[in-house]
Amino acid sequence: GAGVSQTPSNKVTEKGKYVELRCDPISGHTALYWYRQSLGQGPEFLIYFQGTGAADDSGLPNDRFFAVRPEGSVSTLKIQRTERGDSAVYLCASSLRGGSGNTIYFGEGSWLTVV
Amino acid sequence: AQTVTQSQPEMSVQEAETVTLSCTYDTSESDYYLFWYKQPPSRQMILVIRQEAYKQQNATENRFSVNFQKAAKSFSLKISDSQLGDAAMYFCAYRGDPNYGGSQGNLIFGKGTKLSVKP
Numbered sequence: 001g002a003g004v005s006q007t008p009s010n011k012v013t014e015k016g017k018y019v020e021l022r023c024d025p026i027s028g029h030t031a032l033y034w035y036r037q038s039l040g041q042g043p044e045f046l047i048y049f050q051g052t053g054a055a056d057d058s059g060l061p062n063d064r065f066f067a068v069r070p071e072g073s074v075s076t077l078k079i080q081r082t083e084r085g086d087s088a089v090y091l092c093a094s095s096l097r098g099g100s101g102n103t104i105y106f107g108e109g110s111w112l113t114v115v
Numbered sequence: 116a117q118t119v120t121q122s123q124p125e126m127s128v129q130e131a132e133t134v135t136l137s138c139t140y141d142t143s144e145s146d147y148y149l150f151w152y153k154q155p156p157s158r159q160m161i162l163v164i165r166q167e168a169y170k171q172q173n174a175t176e177n178r179f180s181v182n183f184q185k186a187a188k189s190f191s192l193k194i195s196d197s198q199l200g201d202a203a204m205y206f207c208a209y210r211g212d213p214n215y216g217g218s219q220g221n222l223i224f225g226k227g228t229k230l231s232v233k234p
Contacts, residue, residue: 033221042208042226045221048221091160100211104222109159111158
């Protein structure tokens with residue numbers, strides 16, 4: 001597609017449930033990022049993929065959060081045993097390569113609400 | 116660790132006037148990149164302008180320009196001839212350069228400034 005595509009756009013789930021958020025990056029982009037944006041805050045880094053491997057997962061808050069990118073394109077962010085504090089917009093982004101000089105392009109995010 | 120501070124939670128400007136949004140950052144790295152992103156209600160972060168720290172010349176992109184003061188670690192955004200479509204959240208962001216021993220190169224954002232444009 002022309003831009004970074006994220007599904008679902010909105011997701012409401014019950015506390016304790018499992019959630020998957022999908023990201024389809026810009027075609028040809030090797031680097032993919034996940035960020036989390038809480039209300040009234042700037043986005044916070046979660047994880048960065050270069051190709052199929054997670055090059056930096058230092059932003060994942062705990063072991064309930066996991067992300068994969070098995071074929072180096074689409075990525076899935078997985079959240080187990082969701083908590084109310086996980087409610088946020090989850091932004092996916094991609095860049096042509098991983099270097100700092102490459103522009104990062106964002107999707108419109110998946111708004112997760114845990115009730 | 117690097118930090119980015121935006122001290123203005125909200126700003127307002129009259130249509131066609133000029134407004135400046137402030138941003139300061141803290142880092143011990145010598146080479147890095149700075150960005151301003153715009154986030155309208157659609158939630159998509161849109162790149163407005165970028166600045167490489169090794170370049171002394173301030174970046175300009177049409178009505179948008181920056182005042183980059185490396186020694187003061189300041190990176191303000193000036194919007195000239197403001198338009199109604201400029202109304203949005205604006206985020207300042209920092210990215211280190213791993214080629215020079217910096218961080219992994221991921222974006223560190225400030226808390227944002229909400230810009231309103233009055234007709």
